[in-house]
Amino acid sequence: MSTTPARYAVAPIAPEVLAELRVRDDAGRVPSRVQDHDGGSPLRCCLRASEPGETLLLASYAPLRRWAAGRGIDPGAYDEVGPVFAHPKACAGPAHTRYPDDLRGTPRVFRAYGVTGRIVGGVAVGPHDDPEPAIEGLLADPDIAVVHARAVVYGCFTFAVERARC
Numbered sequence: 001m002s003t004t005p006a007r008y009a010v011a012p013i014a015p016e017v018l019a020e021l022r023v024r025d026d027a028g029r030v031p032s033r034v035q036d037h038d039g040g041s042p043l044r045c046c047l048r049a050s051e052p053g054e055t056l057l058l059a060s061y062a063p064l065r066r067w068a069a070g071r072g073i074d075p076g077a078y079d080e081v082g083p084v085f086a087h088p089k090a091c092a093g094p095a096h097t098r099y100p101d102d103l104r105g106t107p108r109v110f111r112a113y114g115v116t117g118r119i120v121g122g123v124a125v126g127p128h129d130d131p132e133p134a135i136e137g138l139l140a141d142p143d144i145a146v147v148h149a150r151a152v153v154y155g156c157f158t159f160a161v162e163r164a165r166c
């Protein structure tokens with residue numbers, strides 16, 4: 001099997017941000033804990049699906065606000081806050097920076113943002129589509145700085161993708 005290097009890196013919510021969200025989330029609330037009876041919820045800390053019966057943290061997160069703050073950008077009206085699941089305590093994080101194995105086979109929308117934090121494009125993939133060409137196609141555009149993956153039906157932010165630095 002060939003090992004073509006990925007041209008992008010999938011990023012979970014950063015551990016230091018998760019540590020903040022566990023105390024007070026981006027909506028200003030103390031996050032709640034929920035019992036995930038069925039499992040299968042996408043965890044933004046390690047980018048895997050939860051196990052049935054796991055206790056999860058449910059917090060509000062502002063992905064573009066956080067991304068923009070690190071770059072001195074004001075995302076303006078594009079700032080959005082929404083729910084994310086994560087482990088209630090720090091975990092080991094994702095096993096790799098490629099597309100998350102547990103999140104394949106589900107419809108996903110990839111929203112593309114430019115360097116000013118404004119939406120500049122996007123593409124949706126179905127459950128039987130390979131998501132990687134869609135992401136690579138977006139990041140081939142030099143005007144696109146970051147791609148946010150979101151759930152299609154619920155609309156929740158799932159992970160960010162940026163160009164690989166190597």
Ligand SMILES: [Zn+2]
Binds near residue numbers: 047087091093
């Ligand atoms: Zn985790």
